[in-house]
Amino acid sequence: MASSRWIRPEVYPLFAAMGVAVGICGFQLFRNITINPEVRVNKQNRAAGVLENFEEGQKYSENFLRKFVRNKKPEIMPSLNSFFSDPQN
Structure with missing residues (x-):
């Protein structure tokens, strides 16, 4: 009953737009964590300072x-x- 209320064909473009937005945010988060020189994840690199x-x-x-x-x-x-x-x- 709830799925027929929320999952209608009119809502598919909204799901697509939200999926693209979440994908871009996830890509940027992954990129910053892995290769950004200002982001330090482990404790040894954080202790190095600036x-x-x-x-x-x-x-x-x-x-x-x-x-x-x-x-x-x-x-x-x-x-x-x-x-x-x-x-x-």
């Missing part, structure tokens, strides 16, 4: 996606935009 590890921080902040997108134009469909905007085509 570390001056600029190289590791630079490596963390300059990830693959940023390096890939850095020299690209901010366009969604570059070939379609150039087709309609360039007069020589």
